[in-house]
Amino acid sequence: MEKRFIYADNAATTPVSEEVLAAMLPHFRTAYGNPSSIYKLGRDAQRDIETAREKVAKALGAEPAEIFFTSCGSESDNWALKGTAERLAKKGKKHIITSVFEHHAILHTCEYLEKQGYEVTYVPVSDKGIVDPEDIRKAIREDTALVSIMYANNEIGTIQPIEEIAAICHEKGVLFHTDAVQAVGHVEIDVKKQGIDMLSLSGHKIHAQKGIGVLYVKKGIVLPNLIHGGGQERAKRAGTENVPAIVGLGVAIEAATRNIAEKAAVITPRRNRLIDGLLTIPYTRLNGDRDRRLPGNLNISFEGIEGESLLLMLDMNGICASSGSACTSGSLDPSHVLLSIGLKHEVAHGSLRLSIEEDVSDEDIDYILETVPKVVERLRAMSPVWEKMMKGEKYE
Numbered sequence: 006m007e008k009r010f011i012y013a014d015n016a017a018t019t020p021v022s023e024e025v026l027a028a029m030l031p032h033f034r035t036a037y038g039n040p041s042s043i044y045k046l047g048r049d050a051q052r053d054i055e056t057a058r059e060k061v062a063k064a065l066g067a068e069p070a071e072i073f074f075t076s077c078g079s080e081s082d083n084w085a086l087k088g089t090a091e092r093l094a095k096k097g098k099k100h101i102i103t104s105v106f107e108h109h110a111i112l113h114t115c116e117y118l119e120k121q122g123y124e125v126t127y128v129p130v131s132d133k134g135i136v137d138p139e140d141i142r143k144a145i146r147e148d149t150a151l152v153s154i155m156y157a158n159n160e161i162g163t164i165q166p167i168e169e170i171a172a173i174c175h176e177k178g179v180l181f182h183t184d185a186v187q188a189v190g191h192v193e194i195d196v197k198k199q200g201i202d203m204l205s206l207s208g209h210k211i212h213a214q215k216g217i218g219v220l221y222v223k224k225g226i227v228l229p230n231l232i233h234g235g236g237q238e239r240a241k242r243a244g245t246e247n248v249p250a251i252v253g254l255g256v257a258i259e260a261a262t263r264n265i266a267e268k269a270a271v272i273t274p275r276r277n278r279l280i281d282g283l284l285t286i287p288y289t290r291l292n293g294d295r296d297r298r299l300p301g302n303l304n305i306s307f308e309g310i311e312g313e314s315l316l317l318m319l320d321m322n323g324i325c326a327s328s329g330s331a332c333t334s335g336s337l338d339p340s341h342v343l344l345s346i347g348l349k350h351e352v353a354h355g356s357l358r359l360s361i362e363e364d365v366s367d368e369d370i371d372y373i374l375e376t377v378p379k380v381v382e383r384l385r386a387m388s389p390v391w392e393k394m395m396k397g398e399k400y401e
């Protein structure tokens with residue numbers, strides 16, 4: 006097959022869509038007013054921000070007054086955790102519950118809070134990559150302030166039992182936050198129906214630009230101000246608004262949530278074809294539950310090879326993908342997500358994540374299914390680990 010270019014790393018970031026870009030452009034050159042200004046140019050910008058806020062609210066089943074624009078998903082996660090911790094510490098609640106396989110925006114914030122004297126319980130996940138709501142119930146204490154569990158995992162795509170967890174939290178009078186950065190636009194979300202108190206999302210994962218995010222905060226929950234200054238974002242997060250990015254995010258989330266079921270109907274069979282095809286390679290395994298996962302995500306480990314070499318060789322073949330291993334994170338440790346579901350270090354090192362959307366065609370899937378086995382075979386042929394494995398020797 007002729008070489009192709011295939012972007013299969015949408016969980017890392019997505020391109021800005023044509024319609025998002027078109028909506029943003031006037032806000033750089035003609036509709037550039039400061040939303041706080043009194044004249045029409047400013048008032049128009051203010052109106053466009055509020056329109057975007059309505060679109061975000063509608064997409065989540067929230068009220069516009071519950072939507073705060075931030076600079077990214079990480080900022081939203083930080084604000085939800087640190088803000089709640091600070092607020093509830095005053096009431097003697099200094100315990101937080103999260104899971105072992107959260108995004109670092111959550112885990113590193115929790116580590117910071119531990120250094121500040123908070124206690125954090127990290128609940129485990131099953132070998133399929135799912136949090137057991139009963140583990141949350143058991144972990145909740147008198148002094149628990151917050152439970153934060155991601156909606157869908159960014160590496161293995163597994164979807165968590167959000168409603169059950171939220172119900173347990175409310176039964177016990179504990180707030181519930183979810184990092185829904187990977188879920189928005191791929192699964193139906195309704196914060197009211199699902200009992201979500203706070204939710205983080207990010208623009209660049211849903212075809213808006215990088216550097217824009219949202220924190221939904223349920224009415225009645227008062228977080229401390231994140232940035233002190235002017236009155237923007239109801240004085241909670243000061244600083245002149247990033248109008249183009251906000252307007253773009255409004256258009257992006259409307260588009261992303263418009264036809265979730267139709268998109269899934271196109272993507273899921275392609276993803277399944279990839280899973281079935283790649284699992285025919287010997288010594289491979291699928292990471293994460295096969296069904297309870299995002300429509301476009303697959304994560305597969307190939308024993309005896311290194312993820313980075315695999316990614317580089319796929320790149321030479323025009324395929325952009327990701328791996329849960331070493332160099333990507335600048336450390337030698339394999340992904341904490343893959344270790345959390347019980348993978349051995351050496352298996353976690355040889356992992357491949359593909360995250361596809363509708364633009365990855367059936368022909369593209371054929372190309373991936375033709376390319377990956379060849380690349381894996383070549384890498385195994387050069388791998389001392391693989392050689393030892395095949396001889397039945399111990400390797401580490």
Ligand SMILES: *Cc1c(COP(=O)(O)O)cnc(C)c1O
Nearest residue numbers: 077078079108110159186187207
């Ligand atoms: C990408 C991602 C984030 C971070 O979002 P940014 O906007 O890049 O800061 C947080 N959580 C999850 C699950 C993500 O996938």
